[in-house]
Amino acid sequence: MEDHKKYIKAAVEVALKGMQNKEGGPFGCVIVKDGKIIGRGNNKVTSTNDPTAHAEVTAIREACKYLNSFQLTGCVLYTSCEPCPMCLGAIYWARPDKVFYGSTKTDAANIGFDDDFIYKEIALPYDERSIPFEQCEREIALEPFKYWESLEGKIEY
Numbered sequence: 001m002e003d004h005k006k007y008i009k010a011a012v013e014v015a016l017k018g019m020q021n022k023e024g025g026p027f028g029c030v031i032v033k034d035g036k037i038i039g040r041g042n043n044k045v046t047s048t049n050d051p052t053a054h055a056e057v058t059a060i061r062e063a064c065k066y067l068n069s070f071q072l073t074g075c076v077l078y079t080s081c082e083p084c085p086m087c088l089g090a091i092y093w094a095r096p097d098k099v100f101y102g103s104t105k106t107d108a109a110n111i112g113f114d115d116d117f118i119y120k121e122i123a124l125p126y127d128e129r130s131i132p133f134e135q136c137e138r139e140i141a142l143e144p145f146k147y148w149e150s151l152e153g154k155i156e157y
Helices: 002-020 055-067 085-094 105-109 116-123 143-150
Strands: 028-033 036-042 075-081 098-103
Touching: 002 028, 002 036, 002 055, 002 075, 002 098, 028 055, 036 055, 055 075, 055 085, 075 105, 085 116
Parallel strands: 075 098
Antiparallel strands: 028 036, 028 075
C-alpha cells in the first residue's frame, strides 16, 4: 500500500510541475515496471495545441519508447485522476497489468473537466451525435483491411 501512495504522489507531482510550467491542466501519470518509473506524463493539451496530449497518453508514449514496445505488459499505471474515455481507450490498447487512480471523474467535473458528455455520445446512434458520423465509400475503405489479411510477417496486436 505504501508503494501505491508513493506512485500516486509521483503522478500528482508531475501534474503540479506541468501546471507550474504552464503546460496544461491538472493531470499527471506515471508508469511503473519492476518498481521503477519508466514513463511520466502530464497534461500538455494547451501548450502543444494537441487535444490528445493528456497525461496518460504522454506517459504511455514515454514508457513504450523506453521499453521499445507498443505494449505495457508487466507495468502498472498510476494516474492522478480517473481516466477520460480517450485515455481509457489508450490504456486498454497499451495493456498494462493494472491501473490505480487518485481523484474521480466527478472530482474533475467539479472543476470544469467533465467528460460525461462523451460517454453519453458513445451510446447515441451516429446520426444523433453532436458531431454527426456518416459512413461513406466502405468498399474503398476495405482495401487496407484486405491487404492486411494477406500480409505475411505482420506484427499482430
